[in-house]
Amino acid sequence: MTNLNQISRRDVLKLMGLGAGSLYLSACGLLPSASADPTAAPVFSTPFTPASDLPLLSVDLTAGRGALPIFSGAETSILKYQAEVKEGGGESIQTLSDSYLGPIFRVKQGQRVQVRLNNELPDPTIIHWHGLIIPEAMDGHPRYAIAPGKSYDYDFQVINRAGMYWFHPHPHQLTAPQVYYGLAGLFIVSDEEEAALGLPAGEYDLPLVIQDRIFDSQNQMVYGANGMMDAMIGFLGDTILVNGAPDASMDVKASAYRLRLLNGSNSRIYKLAWQDGTPLSVIATDGGLLEKPVTREYITMGPGERVELWADFSGRNAGSEMNLVSLPFTDFSGGGGMMGGGMMGGAGLPNGTPLDIVRLRIGEKGADVTPLPSQLSTIERHDVNNAVNRNTPRSFRLAMQGMVHTINNRLFEMDAVARDEIVRLGDLEVWEFVNLEGGGGGRGMGMGGMNMDMPHPMHMHGVQFQILDRQIARGFESAYRELSSGFVDDGWKDTVLVMPGETVQVLVRFENYTGMFLYHCHNLEHEDAGMMRNYRIEG
Numbered sequence: 001m002t003n004l005n006q007i008s009r010r011d012v013l014k015l016m017g018l019g020a021g022s023l024y025l026s027a028c029g030l031l032p033s034a035s036a037d038p039t040a041a042p043v044f045s046t047p048f049t050p051a052s053d054l055p056l057l058s059v060d061l062t063a064g065r066g067a068l069p070i071f072s073g074a075e076t077s078i079l080k081y082q083a084e085v086k087e088g089g090g091e092s093i094q095t096l097s098d099s100y101l102g103p104i105f106r107v108k109q110g111q112r113v114q115v116r117l118n119n120e121l122p123d124p125t126i127i128h129w130h131g132l133i134i135p136e137a138m139d140g141h142p143r144y145a146i147a148p149g150k151s152y153d154y155d156f157q158v159i160n161r162a163g164m165y166w167f168h169p170h171p172h173q174l175t176a177p178q179v180y181y182g183l184a185g186l187f188i189v190s191d192e193e194e195a196a197l198g199l200p201a202g203e204y205d206l207p208l209v210i211q212d213r214i215f216d217s218q219n220q221m222v223y224g225a226n227g228m229m230d231a232m233i234g235f236l237g238d239t240i241l242v243n244g245a246p247d248a249s250m251d252v253k254a255s256a257y258r259l260r261l262l263n264g265s266n267s268r269i270y271k272l273a274w275q276d277g278t279p280l281s282v283i284a285t286d287g288g289l290l291e292k293p294v295t296r297e298y299i300t301m302g303p304g305e306r307v308e309l310w311a312d313f314s315g316r317n318a319g320s321e322m323n324l325v326s327l328p329f330t331d332f333s334g335g336g337g338m339m340g341g342g343m344m345g346g347a348g349l350p351n352g353t354p355l356d357i358v359r360l361r362i363g364e365k366g367a368d369v370t371p372l373p374s375q376l377s378t379i380e381r382h383d384v385n386n387a388v389n390r391n392t393p394r395s396f397r398l399a400m401q402g403m404v405h406t407i408n409n410r411l412f413e414m415d416a417v418a419r420d421e422i423v424r425l426g427d428l429e430v431w432e433f434v435n436l437e438g439g440g441g442g443r444g445m446g447m448g449g450m451n452m453d454m455p456h457p458m459h460m461h462g463v464q465f466q467i468l469d470r471q472i473a474r475g476f477e478s479a480y481r482e483l484s485s486g487f488v489d490d491g492w493k494d495t496v497l498v499m500p501g502e503t504v505q506v507l508v509r510f511e512n513y514t515g516m517f518l519y520h521c522h523n524l525e526h527e528d529a530g531m532m533r534n535y536r537i538e539g
């Protein structure tokens with residue numbers, strides 16, 4: 001078991017090395033490499049029970065370098081997944097031209113998917129299918145990371161309900177830079193229940209991936225220029241990109257749209273709203289459709305979270321615009337200017353800075369609008385009384401210790417599972433994330449007199465969960481209330497934002513596969529710095 005006394009000087013230097021990440025593309029190898037054994041060939045014996053006669057989808061994804069004209073002038077060096085469909089392609093794979101973002105998978109529940117990942121990066125990599133419930137060898141644990149030149153074969157059946165999932169690299173200590181330089185894609189699942197609703201489809205189904213970056217005067221992405229500050233707080237950019245495009249605007253028709261939002265940023269939190277104050281109609285979260293649409297004045301999205309909106313522009317005039325913005329809120333890592341980057345220079349915009357996200361320019365009349373159904377799906381609510389640990393939640397204390405964030409005083413260890421990280425297949429449990437030890441708040445200051453209270457978007461692999469309860473500690477309420485009415489906790493989730501001072505309880509059933517899975521903070525710099533652990537589902 002690692003505790004902080006065991007964090008060596010080398011680990012600290014590694015963290016600082018993370019800060020040299022802007023060298024990543026040019027001087028790869030400076031970054032610590034994953035310790036997975038590249039010769040350890042994955043062994044699969046996934047027992048498939050093809051639930052249907054749906055066609056097999058087989059795709060090669062090559063992770064490699066590329067360049068794109070993102071701005072006028074010099075092209076931007078990027079990393080990208082190139083897709084090559086081997087079988088069952090058709091409409092299942094949508095490539096985004098002019099974007100570093102990976103292809104969009106569009107598959108049906110029950111479909112079998114084979115992916116060969118070819119690593120043409122200068123560093124180890126592996127793909128994780130965020131939100132999908134698949135066997136452990138398919139899940140992209142960092143111990144399966146493959147060396148440059150190697151490949152990894154995925155073969156799984158999609159058992160998730162309809163929803164927008166996504167995929168991204170997951171090699172130890174390299175997830176954040178690899179995502180940052182462009183490696184991420186969407187994995188959209190549909191099912192029959194959803195199809196029967198007649199929701200906006202085709203051109204009216206619009207995924208919007210929101211990310212932030214910093215570009216230098218040569219149009220190159222800059223990562224980690226603030227060294228350890230970035231590792232502690234998380235990367236914050238100064239330029240918002242939607243689907244890989246800065247200053248994004250899109251032409252839409254006067255019709256209803258299904259807008260599928262992913263916060264694909266490394267660490268930024270958004271408070272999304274329509275600029276004109278139109279309420280947002282939310283129809284889905286991480287794990288798919290809500291039972292009923294809900295309305296929000298704004299929605300709060302932490303990294304890794306998804307939200308789907310139903311937006312009806314049919315009554316709007318041609319030539320008008322609907323602007324999605326991020327509203328201002330108080331920065332929690334409240335050292336203010338210090339943490340906001342004043343000290344280090346060249347930093348991005350602090351969390352809470354008001355931002356333009358995307359401009360939708362409304363044009364001609366589009367397809368007739370089918371009214372949004374009042375019932376979208378049924379969600380069987382877990383009952384806390386059925387939880388095996390209902391009186392003693394499995395508790396995870398999130399804390400700032402030294403220069404890293406820990407979970408129950410531990411950092412990530414590649415193969416370790418502690419005794420309190422073992423669960424039983426079939427059990428329903430209460431998991432509790434407790435964010436009271438940021439070092440700031442009412443508890444005095446952390447690092448060098450700076451307040452390090454930070455939100456942690458906590459993510460679990462291998463499951464979808466339901467949110468049971470949120471409690472905010474005294475002294476943290478006012479900052480909390482600037483964001484808390486934007487949470488959408490009604491549906492299935494795989495990532496939940498745990499605010500400073502907050503305790504969030506979730507109900508989770510480990511019902512599908514045994515094996516070792518991860519839970520971690522989806523602030524990717526926190527994750528890379530070790531705010532991640534294994535848990536094991538035992539049969």
Ligand code: C2O
Nearest residue numbers: 128130304459518
């Ligand atoms: Cu999207 Cu383990 O993460």
Ligand code: CU
Nearest residue numbers: 129130131461
């Ligand atoms: Cu995940």
Ligand code: CU
Nearest residue numbers: 456521523526
């Ligand atoms: Cu975190």
